[in-house]
Amino acid sequence: MTVNLAELARRFQGKVRGDADVVIEGVASLQTAGPRDIAYISDRKYLSQLAGTKAGAVILAETDVAHYSGSALIVANPHLCFAQVADLLHPTPGFRPGVHPTAVVSTAAKVAATAWIGPHAVVEADAMIGEGVYIGAGCYVGAHAMIGSKTRLVAHVVIGERCVAGNDCLFHPGAVIGSDGFGFAKDGEQWQKVPQLGRVVIGDKVEVGANTTVDRGALNDTVIGDGVKLDNQIQIAHNVRIGENTAIAACVGIAGSTIIGKRCTLGGQAGVTGHLEIVDDVHVTAGSLVTSSITQPGVYSSSLKAEPVEKWRRNAARLHHLDEIVQRLAKLEERLQQHFEEQKN
Structure with a gap:
């Protein structure tokens, strides 16, 4: 299936910046897209890749349009729009009953x-x-x-x-x-x-x-x-x-x-x-x-991140004594509290 950028904008509530007649046949990443592909960006950390893309068009949010000089489909949610375009251009194959x-x-x-x-x-x-x-x-x-x-x-x-x-x-x-x-x-x-x-x-x-x-x-x-x-x-x-x-x-x-x-x-x-x-x-x-x-x-969250094995082994060894350390700390706090009370008196 082929479709132009104007039709994609109509179907998915977007607007076109650039050539509305550019023909789109498939979807691809910014790095691999060709002149008949459409790519997208939903994470701003990939904006630097826009300069080198050969995509026919890119799906972008309004806030990112200034970073790209080519044809763009501007939408509120680029990731969602990319999924919808991909579904349109690459539908599930039919079958005979x-x-x-x-x-x-x-x-x-x-x-x-x-x-x-x-x-x-x-x-x-x-x-x-x-x-x-x-x-x-x-x-x-x-x-x-x-x-x-x-x-x-x-x-x-x-x-x-x-x-x-x-x-x-x-x-x-x-x-x-x-x-x-x-x-x-x-x-x-x-x-x-x-x-x-x-x-x-x-x-x-x-x-x-x-x-x-x-x-x-x-x-x-x-x-x-x-x-x-x-x-x-x-x-x-x-x-x-x-x-x-x-x-x-x-x-x-x-x-x-x-x-x-x-x-x-x-x-x-x-x-x-x-x-x-x-x-x-x-x-x-x-x-x-x-x-x-x-x-x-x-x-x-409840996970512990990976760290150098030597450090983890030391920490794991100390965990075995955690209850003992807590009890000693509680006793120390009690003694300090008694000391402060005696000082007041």
């Missing part, structure tokens, strides 16, 4: 005529596959599972029995929805498995990254709200509830029965212990460990 000859689809499954079931995919009895659904190669949809309209399972995705995926969702390769939660009861020196009887219920417009796992609930459901975005290799345990439009980066682990509010963000490799609650609009930075409920919106 049908069932591949190697797919195994139960005669008791309900598959919309506009859906596609790919090579070696399996759809079990009483599963419901909605209009325009794409089920890629090697995917598995369990019995009584439900897949909403226009949802896309790229390849090798598992949707467990009775689990629900909403409309217009995207599941990347290796995602597993509805695996058993980690539930065991101690029986002497052994472990007795606790049956995991709940489901996973996923809302609309949810994206789940590659090799991310969402466990089914033990009794109640694990629930992922509308608009949630999950990166790759995330572990979400049983009975977790995640509010609408929350975004979670790669390698985060969330323990069981945790409730996370709406519009939250969790940075990469953050950890959240179980049975706690995080309110709406909380942002946890990368590598942090959340061990108690967060009751106020804001930004939270």
Whole structure:
């Protein structure tokens, strides 16, 4: 697809500075863009790269236009506009509906005529596959599972029995929805498995990254709200509830029965212990460990930065004596207080 800069401005509520007729065919970075590409800047630290770009146009905020002499699309949010332009110029490939000859689809499954079931995919009895659904190669949809309209399972995705995926969702390769939660009861020196009887219920417009796992609930459901975005290799345990439009980066682990509010963000490799609650609009930075409920919106961190190993070993050794040091300090404060009282008298 090709489009000129004037049309992009009309579609995405921007304005043009320069040649409104410049033709745009693709998106690219400032360094690699050619004369038919559009690039963008959302962070001012990259302004110095504008002078060397060969892009046909650049998406800029009003405050940054003076730093660039070429054609520009001026908008309030350059990053958002770039995403919208990229989606317009590089849409998801279409597909022909049908069932591949190697797919195994139960005669008791309900598959919309506009859906596609790919090579070696399996759809079990009483599963419901909605209009325009794409089920890629090697995917598995369990019995009584439900897949909403226009949802896309790229390849090798598992949707467990009775689990629900909403409309217009995207599941990347290796995602597993509805695996058993980690539930065991101690029986002497052994472990007795606790049956995991709940489901996973996923809302609309949810994206789940590659090799991310969402466990089914033990009794109640694990629930992922509308608009949630999950990166790759995330572990979400049983009975977790995640509010609408929350975004979670790669390698985060969330323990069981945790409730996370709406519009939250969790940075990469953050950890959240179980049975706690995080309110709406909380942002946890990368590598942090959340061990108690967060009751106020804001930004939270708990990680220690990397430092030279010799220094870290000294500090770690002192940490072992921290309780002793605190007790000695408390006694010293008490003695000083007594001394000051004696001086007054």
